[in-house]
Amino acid sequence: MLDVIGAESNILLYDLQTSRRSDSGSYELQLRLPNRDFKEQKVVSVTRKDQVYSILRQAIISSQLAPGEAIRKELVAAQLGVSRTPVSDAINRLADEGLVEIYPQTGTFVARLWLDKIETAQFVRVALETAAIRRTAERANPEALGRFRQNLEDQRKAANSRDFEQFYELDEALHDLICDAAGLVGLREIASKERSQIDRVRRLLLHYEARMVETLAEHEAIISAIADKDADRAAATMEAHIAQMGKMLLHLKIKRPELFGS
């Protein structure tokens, strides 16, 4: 469902209204599980606020909503056909995640890029992923390795056809695979949340510098290190990757200072 309705001030959003019980048909996204006494792996509750959250997050990470841009809650609510409540809830969550900045009584803005926060996010990401890799390496999982390689293969195809979106989805999927391979419940969600800043920056840089090929090579080096169960080398490769990103960020800041907050 989810019809695109477009688009004021370069915002591309969707209409949630259609997923309501307006017709007698099933509404796909509204399924909820009442697993009160079950295992509870994050209740599959797709409430309106969850949907709004996903839509806004996607829009921010893909830079459809540019850093620094104002977010009119009321406008968003109107565009999505919901009230202000679920929009506020979604935005609060995004603020916790560092993707929006809320100034009390004043306004809400897509978070600008703060170099020091990005540095911290990088640190967290490396810490979590190298630890995950270390753990994965210890338990030697050939199927996981196969999935990594399949993913890299797909990345190569996407890079060849210069398909940014596809490439990026695969990139994120690879990180998810690495987290999953560690076999820890909920680790992927935590890592994904902490990575959101980085994901946004990387996608921005990818568009900006179009260095998919180099990125791919870095990914391959990391996976290769994992295959050799060499967590230290994997970590070192990541560090190098990050240093590279730091340089590019400085370039970007010179050319597009309006995206930055520091």
Added chain:
Amino acid sequence: MLDVIGAESNILLYDLQTSRRSDSGSYELQLRLPNRDFKEQKVVSVTRKDQVYSILRQAIISSQLAPGEAIRKELVAAQLGVSRTPVSDAINRLADEGLVEIYPQTGTFVARLWLDKIETAQFVRVALETAAIRRTAERANPEALGRFRQNLEDQRKAANSRDFEQFYELDEALHDLICDAAGLVGLREIASKERSQIDRVRRLLLHYEARMVETLAEHEAIISAIADKDADRAAATMEAHIAQMGKMLLHLKIKRPELFGS
């Protein structure tokens, strides 16, 4: 101000009403900084939802609110003298943090202890803190080391006088010090959030088994390893500490299964 007003169903909460603009006096907790164009280190906006969040979080981590216990939003709102909105906002944030479980259209409960989630939280905590230690060690900070030792000294005093609360505050403060020493903006907040599960469990176990002395020894071993710039040993010590905790958790689960969810 925050007067204690007490307490239905073993809940100890506070009255926020008094911090409103009912008198002409200043209201301490209400200060906000309008630093729209400033460095923005988390706007010092102490809104009602922030206060409710802090109060509830404290209550949950200290187990004043027991795992599995129902949280009546409306009741909490009434007790705190606020409406349901800031309470809901606070609870949403706590749900993100994994401290409460929300079942749509059904109820909100203090999160039970899920062994697999605790395992993940431990993993994240170790990953972040050993990385922080590694970074701290690299940049050799004698003042930080002094602060660590002062903290340990205070912990020793608290342990001797068997002051749980004080001991625990110092314990958390030590972890904050370690994070700060890494010199990364916002790392402490991230680590603190990811640690909340663990903090709750540890405090529970501390009350339960009263092993402050042993815990203190473990802390001393960790700091000693840091002083020697031996991140690997620090990590190993933490791992041992965690294994210990895992055993105690299994005991606790047998004696008090109602606290657990898995």
Added chain:
DNA sequence: CAATAACATCTAACATGTTACATACCGACT
């Protein structure tokens, strides 16, 4: 008596009205 369907109840989710505050603008006063 067991299974099931109608129903009562309770709560989160959602909608919407109201308030307080940050900011910008504008005019008066020095």
Added chain:
DNA sequence: AGTCGGTATGTAACATGTTAGATGTTATTG
């Protein structure tokens, strides 16, 4: 002309009313 103070405006924060759905209970039916 520049500073200060009042005022207008817009938004998040807060309050409260309404809806939908999950659950437990009771009536009903085989």
